[in-house]
Amino acid sequence: xxxxxxxRKSFGESPHTYxxxxxxxxxxxxxxxxxxxxxxxxxxxTLLNIxxxxxQASAGTVDFEGAPVRGAGKDRVxxxxxxxxxxxxxxxxxxxxxxxxxVRNVPKAEWxxxxxxYLEMVGLKEHRTKFPAQLSGGMRQxxxxxRALAVEPKAxxxxxxxxxxxxxxxxxMHGFLLDIWRRTGTTVVFxxxxxxxxxxxxxxxxxxxxxxxxxxxxxxxxxxxxxxxxADPDAARVFKxxxxxxx
Amino acid sequence: xxxxGLFAGSIIVAFAVWQLLSTVVxxxxxxxxxxxxxxxxxxxxxxxxxxxxxxxxxxxxxVGFTTGCVAGITLGVILGRIKLVNELLDPxxxxxxxxxxxxxxxxxxxxxxxxELSKYFLIFWGTFFxxxxxxxxxxxxxxxxxxxxxxxxxxxxxxxxxxxxxPSAAPYIVTGMRIAMASSFMSIIPAEIxxxxxxxxxxxxQSSVLLQTNRIFVALLTICVLGFVxxxxxxxxxxRMLSRYMSYIALT
Numbered sequence: 001x002x003x004x005x006x007x008r009k010s011f012g013e014s015p016h017t018y019x020x021x022x023x024x025x026x027x028x029x030x031x032x033x034x035x036x037x038x039x040x041x042x043x044x045x046t047l048l049n050i051x052x053x054x055x056q057a058s059a060g061t062v063d064f065e066g067a068p069v070r071g072a073g074k075d076r077v078x079x080x081x082x083x084x085x086x087x088x089x090x091x092x093x094x095x096x097x098x099x100x101x102x103v104r105n106v107p108k109a110e111w112x113x114x115x116x117x118y119l120e121m122v123g124l125k126e127h128r129t130k131f132p133a134q135l136s137g138g139m140r141q142x143x144x145x146x147r148a149l150a151v152e153p154k155a156x157x158x159x160x161x162x163x164x165x166x167x168x169x170x171x172x173m174h175g176f177l178l179d180i181w182r183r184t185g186t187t188v189v190f191x192x193x194x195x196x197x198x199x200x201x202x203x204x205x206x207x208x209x210x211x212x213x214x215x216x217x218x219x220x221x222x223x224x225x226x227x228x229x230x231a232d233p234d235a236a237r238v239f240k241x242x243x244x245x246x247x
Numbered sequence: 248x249x250x251x252g253l254f255a256g257s258i259i260v261a262f263a264v265w266q267l268l269s270t271v272v273x274x275x276x277x278x279x280x281x282x283x284x285x286x287x288x289x290x291x292x293x294x295x296x297x298x299x300x301x302x303x304x305x306x307x308x309x310v311g312f313t314t315g316c317v318a319g320i321t322l323g324v325i326l327g328r329i330k331l332v333n334e335l336l337d338p339x340x341x342x343x344x345x346x347x348x349x350x351x352x353x354x355x356x357x358x359x360x361x362x363e364l365s366k367y368f369l370i371f372w373g374t375f376f377x378x379x380x381x382x383x384x385x386x387x388x389x390x391x392x393x394x395x396x397x398x399x400x401x402x403x404x405x406x407x408x409x410x411x412x413x414p415s416a417a418p419y420i421v422t423g424m425r426i427a428m429a430s431s432f433m434s435i436i437p438a439e440i441x442x443x444x445x446x447x448x449x450x451x452x453q454s455s456v457l458l459q460t461n462r463i464f465v466a467l468l469t470i471c472v473l474g475f476v477x478x479x480x481x482x483x484x485x486x487r488m489l490s491r492y493m494s495y496i497a498l499t
Contacts, residue, residue, distance in 0.1 A: 052395075052399060054395055072395065074401040088397075104400060
């Protein structure tokens with residue numbers, strides 16, 4: 001569904017160019033949950049921005065469902081860590097979802113049912129008239145998920161979405177995201193620097209090397225049933241292996 | 248309630264101190280006591296003289312402020328959105344904005360005479376730069392994440408501009424307008440002192456020539472009340488209509 005071939009990305013003009021990504025190859029299939037894992041500054045967010053279409057690769061190709069990616073597309077919805085900035089703070093929870101339906105040209109008659117469905121799904125139905133500022137960090141992220149899902153994207157691109165949440169809330173959000181992913185069958189590309197998070201969530205973990213010229217050094221299929229427990233020997237083995245690659 | 252009480256208390260104490268100082272310590276001719284000022288004010292209110300001046304000054308501020316806001320917001324949005332225009336105009340704006348309305352009075356009189364037009368121009372001049380700079384800053388600082396999020400939800404460039412960028416800039420624009428409003432009330436006075444035959448500033452100037460300190464104080468009090476009331480009305484209007492765009496500043 002998503003095919004990245006030999007992608008290179010450099011910033012700045014020569015001779016001061018910085019080569020961020022070099023020779024990235026990645027294949028994501030329909031409904032798959034892929035994690036891009038690497039230390040800070042390895043270019044994972046850069047890669048995600050290219051997948052989203054916010055940024056262009058300097059060389060190589062990115063195809064989505066057989067067609068090259070040109071600009072942000074409605075099928076690939078990006079999900080940001082800073083929900084406070086990504087949401088429209090002057091709109092209530094339900095108005096934020098309505099905004100997505102409006103810009104997506106969904107017929108007006110369908111709005112109430114869709115809004116109810118997704119606010120219900122993320123457990124924010126009781127809080128529909130609250131503004132983002134009145135919601136907790138976890139609730140804001142759930143609202144961002146509801147808003148993204150409401151336009152029924154084929155792929156969700158998530159840029160360290162739970163990085164700013166406390167450990168407990170983050171764990172809850174993992175269970176929640178997996179549940180939604182199972183129910184909707186959306187393809188997910190998830191960027192993180194947290195090994196445990198990647199092992200908990202992903203079908204496959206793409207480990208990236210440190211820049212400049214970072215690349216995907218290894219792709220590790222996790223292949224364990226969910227929910228996963230990191231204390232479980234199989235999960236621990238995957239964790240160790242990834243840790244070894246990063247260390 | 249407590250705030251209103253304190254406010255009233257503070258005013259009352261201030262008047263009492265003023266009354267005391269001007270009768271006991273200072274020369275009551277140079278600093279007329281509040282009671283004298285009120286006594287002077289009554290006939291000016293009754294025969295409508297004060298209202299005539301207030302109305303004229305207010306009309307000048309209204310015209311200059313409105314046109315200045317419209318022009319400042321329009322150009323500010325363009326500058327905030329189109330980098331090349333910004334880079335071309337920014338140096339000029341950065342230089343011109345140091346020309347206060349007061350500095351422009353002499354040339355305004357030559358250009359537009361002492362009629363209404365020169366006053367409109369001076370208020371416009373003061374308002375324009377303040378609103379322009381604030382609008383540009385607000386538009387430029389509309390979070391890129393917010394625009395990108397809207398973009399991948401399917402928003403068109405026009406929708407991003409109207410539904411995301413402008414509302415994001417609203418607090419900056421409104422703040423600019425509020426500062427410009429205060430500045431308008433400050434700059435209308437010198438403009439009318441130097442070049443007018445009506446308005447509060449003219450009342451000040453005329454009373455000064457005639458050494459009527461009590462009338463000067465009536466005019467000064469009027470300026471205080473006028474500026475204060477207008478600002479409060481502006482804030483109430485903003486709270487009523489734009490509160491959802493203003494209240495979130497703490498979040499981002």
